[in-house]
Amino acid sequence: MYTYILRRLFLFIPVLFGVTVFVFLVMNIIPGDIASIILGTEATPELKEQLRQEFGLNLPLYQQYWNWISGVFVGDFGNSLRTGAPILPEMLNRFSLTFELTIFAAIISWMIAIPMGILAAVKRNTKGDIGIRFVSLLGVSIPNFALATLLILILSLFFNYYPPVGYVGFLEDPRRNLEILLIPAIVLGTSMAGSLMRMTRSSILEILGQDFIRTAQAKGISQKMVLFKHALRNAIIPVLTIIGMQIGYLLGGTIIVEQIFSLPGLGQMVLTGINQRDFPVVQGTILFIATIFVTVNLIVDILYSYLDPRISYD
Amino acid sequence: MSDALLEVKDLKTYFFVEDKIIKSVDGVNFTIKNGETVAIVGESGSGKSITSLSIMGLVPKPNGKIVEGSIKFSGDELVGLPEKKMNKIRGNDIAMIFQEPMTSLNPVFTIGNQITEALLHHQNLKKSEAKKRAVELLKLVGFARAEQIIHEYPHQLSGGMRQRVMIAMAMSCDPKLLIADEPTTALDVTIQAQILELMRDVKKKFNSSILLITHDLGVVAEMADRVLVMYGGQVVEETSVDEIFEKPKHPYTSGLLASIPKIEEERKRLEQIPGTVPSADNFPRGCRFAPRCSKVMPRCTDAPPDLLKVEPDHKVRCYLYELS
Ligand SMILES: Nc1ncnc2c1ncn2[C@@H]1O[C@H](COP(=O)(O)OP(=O)(O)O)[C@@H](O)[C@H]1O
Ligand code: SF4
Ligand SMILES: [Mg+2]
Numbered sequence: 117m118y119t120y121i122l123r124r125l126f127l128f129i130p131v132l133f134g135v136t137v138f139v140f141l142v143m144n145i146i147p148g149d150i151a152s153i154i155l156g157t158e159a160t161p162e163l164k165e166q167l168r169q170e171f172g173l174n175l176p177l178y179q180q181y182w183n184w185i186s187g188v189f190v191g192d193f194g195n196s197l198r199t200g201a202p203i204l205p206e207m208l209n210r211f212s213l214t215f216e217l218t219i220f221a222a223i224i225s226w227m228i229a230i231p232m233g234i235l236a237a238v239k240r241n242t243k244g245d246i247g248i249r250f251v252s253l254l255g256v257s258i259p260n261f262a263l264a265t266l267l268i269l270i271l272s273l274f275f276n277y278y279p280p281v282g283y284v285g286f287l288e289d290p291r292r293n294l295e296i297l298l299i300p301a302i303v304l305g306t307s308m309a310g311s312l313m314r315m316t317r318s319s320i321l322e323i324l325g326q327d328f329i330r331t332a333q334a335k336g337i338s339q340k341m342v343l344f345k346h347a348l349r350n351a352i353i354p355v356l357t358i359i360g361m362q363i364g365y366l367l368g369g370t371i372i373v374e375q376i377f378s379l380p381g382l383g384q385m386v387l388t389g390i391n392q393r394d395f396p397v398v399q400g401t402i403l404f405i406a407t408i409f410v411t412v413n414l415i416v417d418i419l420y421s422y423l424d425p426r427i428s429y430d
Numbered sequence: 431m432s433d434a435l436l437e438v439k440d441l442k443t444y445f446f447v448e449d450k451i452i453k454s455v456d457g458v459n460f461t462i463k464n465g466e467t468v469a470i471v472g473e474s475g476s477g478k479s480i481t482s483l484s485i486m487g488l489v490p491k492p493n494g495k496i497v498e499g500s501i502k503f504s505g506d507e508l509v510g511l512p513e514k515k516m517n518k519i520r521g522n523d524i525a526m527i528f529q530e531p532m533t534s535l536n537p538v539f540t541i542g543n544q545i546t547e548a549l550l551h552h553q554n555l556k557k558s559e560a561k562k563r564a565v566e567l568l569k570l571v572g573f574a575r576a577e578q579i580i581h582e583y584p585h586q587l588s589g590g591m592r593q594r595v596m597i598a599m600a601m602s603c604d605p606k607l608l609i610a611d612e613p614t615t616a617l618d619v620t621i622q623a624q625i626l627e628l629m630r631d632v633k634k635k636f637n638s639s640i641l642l643i644t645h646d647l648g649v650v651a652e653m654a655d656r657v658l659v660m661y662g663g664q665v666v667e668e669t670s671v672d673e674i675f676e677k678p679k680h681p682y683t684s685g686l687l688a689s690i691p692k693i694e695e696e697r698k699r700l701e702q703i704p705g706t707v708p709s710a711d712n713f714p715r716g717c718r719f720a721p722r723c724s725k726v727m728p729r730c731t732d733a734p735p736d737l738l739k740v741e742p743d744h745k746v747r748c749y750l751y752e753l754s
Contacts, residue, residue: 241492334488336548425537
């Protein structure tokens, strides 16, 4: 197992290297540069040239890349070209929000999707099942921004809710923090719940048709035990794949929901970085997000081997 | 009749699929006495499994249903018994093993966990006692390293070993009746013989009755006291094991017998019964075997024959033995 984990960690290197090279190239291909964005209307060719020189944007590409990556190796992600602020602390700061929001949203989605999925499977083809499936289809097909706007509208009309201005960290004021994140988490959680519920339902249905379920029933244990012990333990394995993917995505920041609720999360940082062609910001955040993504994947794979004794990585 | 352990009367188990009625079990009668081994034989699709699942109260829901008849176990009616009460009988008084040892055990729980489950549920044992019992049971079914096996998972065992585990599991609560649905069909020939021997062994030790379901008359010859031949959801012949091999009466039974390979008659072409089992939603109007029967008579296609006692211990459903 440990050698497996080490091997996987080792494989991170080429993957992450590939990601950074790709992003670096894309950032250089897309038109527009930070100098003209910073200078705006005052841009003269001379001033622009001066800034480019200062940022090292005139160096050959490999040189630029090397300067950046060699910093990353020693934990220096550089400074934002736009604000001059160091990138790493801001990234970690924003990640703490994104992380909290993700966990919050994930818990909401599990609380909805897993019981509903089980219920729909057990009551398959009844009105209840059809109703649950319809709602989950809605959940899958309504885009986040629409759900968010709709929710804000309804809540502001009837409950005097307004999207919060300014973000407060959990450690500063836990209550206020949870209040701020509740609605965004509901938006993200319900939109995740749709596909998760469908997966749970189909996975349970498949397991309920297996021979070992009949064996369990033949022992005379209760229907509940058959469902919650024998079926669920097996059915959760494919569900975990979806959960892992969803968490991986969310941890990378949720650009739209962060925008709508003006939350200073990771997604917002990437977006601003791209808009302003602030390449160290984009490079840094995307490397960070990619690292999180592959790590979540690794964690899911490790969990697999705990849940399913047939999977062994030795 | 006081020594009857199981009495099945006029059992009809149907499936309702779309607008079709699938008459999987269509008026089955039989009795199993204490200590007796009764075999049900018949080609695939003749209703053997659904008969056994009806006894267990495990007819596949929601389409399947026992629509008529009675199943009495030790004198108590099982048809219509509430799930809670049925659960006290399943796995405790009546246990069942299945055809597919490879898929009949739960892949994510240890062998020990799965064997102790019924013990803990039915017998109020402490965990440590149940574990001890599981080890004893595994030794009994032939595992020398039972102490290790309880910590292993199904995928670590071969098909034959898994079927031994299934037997250990089924016998854990000392059932009065063991139902074995094609317990050796999925296994290699040498393993088949071992499993059959184990079942005979276990039966003696536990003094239980066995309902053995098979399509293999060779298995019947080795194991059974009495034989029911099923065709099209009905019993077409019932008699002792000696009678069935020496004096089969129903043309279907004769056909089955003619299709067993015999070692003496080297490589003679096996006679197969021509045609296939009729589908259970559309039986012929008269005798259900008529389309395949070599002795078919005009009256056979008019009305169905009844299962009649033609000798003291021999029942058959065929007009050849019915005086008109
Ligand atoms: N779940 C089910 N739904 C519909 N029909 C079924 C189902 N299970 C069995 N049947 C039908 O019932 C008949 C008898 O099946 P079964 O008892 O499994 O036969 P056997 O065990 O003798 O091979 C077959 O015609 C089969 O198609
Ligand atoms: S009743 Fe007629 S068709 Fe049916 S088995 Fe007997 S002889 Fe054949
Ligand atoms: Mg069968």
